[in-house]
Amino acid sequence: xxxxxxxEGPVTLSEEAFLTINCxxxxxxxxxxxxxxxxxxxxxxxxxxxxxxxxxxxxxxxEATYRKETTSFHxxxxxxxxxxxxxxxxxxxxxxxxxxxxxxxxxxTVIP
Amino acid sequence: EAGVAQxxxxxxxxxRQSVAFWCNPISGHATLYWYQQILxxxxxxxxxxxxxxxxDDSQLPKDRFSAERLKGVDSTLKIQPAxxxxxxxYLCASSLxxxxxxxxxxxxxTRLTVL
Numbered sequence: 001x002x003x004x005x006x007x008e009g010p011v012t013l014s015e016e017a018f019l020t021i022n023c024x025x026x027x028x029x030x031x032x033x034x035x036x037x038x039x040x041x042x043x044x045x046x047x048x049x050x051x052x053x054x055x056x057x058x059x060x061x062x063e064a065t066y067r068k069e070t071t072s073f074h075x076x077x078x079x080x081x082x083x084x085x086x087x088x089x090x091x092x093x094x095x096x097x098x099x100x101x102x103x104x105x106x107x108x109t110v111i112p
Numbered sequence: 113e114a115g116v117a118q119x120x121x122x123x124x125x126x127x128r129q130s131v132a133f134w135c136n137p138i139s140g141h142a143t144l145y146w147y148q149q150i151l152x153x154x155x156x157x158x159x160x161x162x163x164x165x166x167x168d169d170s171q172l173p174k175d176r177f178s179a180e181r182l183k184g185v186d187s188t189l190k191i192q193p194a195x196x197x198x199x200x201x202y203l204c205a206s207s208l209x210x211x212x213x214x215x216x217x218x219x220x221x222t223r224l225t226v227l
Binding site: 102 | 116145154155168205215216217220
């Protein structure tokens with residue numbers, strides 16, 4: 001079946017620290033992979049995506065590389081800001097359609 | 113471009129009561145989704161529409177939940193009767209098409225509290 005396993009939180013970092021949020025997946029074939037972000041009081045927003053192996057998605061300083069050999073899509077940012085405080089969700093859609101399978105979310109708090 | 117609209121934003125009801133949520137997707141988006149997000153969990157798909165037809169409702173508790181998308185645009189999700197465990201945020205999302213690479217755009221959600 002299809003599923004996403006995400007690093008458990010909460011994660012607390014100081015401003016300008018390096019961020020990694022781990023995400024691994026199980027899927028048949030070649031899924032598309034996504035990171036969504038949910039800021040306090042707001043809806044889910046697409047952060048980045050990658051649709052084939054070795055693709056790198058990037059946005060707002062965040063990056064994630066689609067690694068088929070390790071079935072991973074880890075989210076990274078070199079220097080986090082207070083404004084990055086949010087809940088981050090890893091998700092996949094199977095190659096057969098676009099039903100989303102979400103991870104449980106990782107809460108990130110960045111302190112000044 | 114207007115985003116996905118949902119109403120109401122918040123709803124508090126007692127168990128065994130009925131409730132309905134409304135969603136207006138992004139104009140031109142053929143695919144519409146309803147998700148349930150319980151506190152501390154990721155969203156779980158309840159039902160997916162392609163235009164006004166149901167593509168997937170395998171995780172919809174059909175004894176109490178129903179949804180429709182008349183005319184292939186707006187959609188309503190109803191719970192009747194509500195249970196305590198239905199307390200959650202109900203998210204509506206839309207996408208242009210039903211393909212795996214397509215981005216889904218989410219509305220702000222309706223937070224339901226069942227007392």
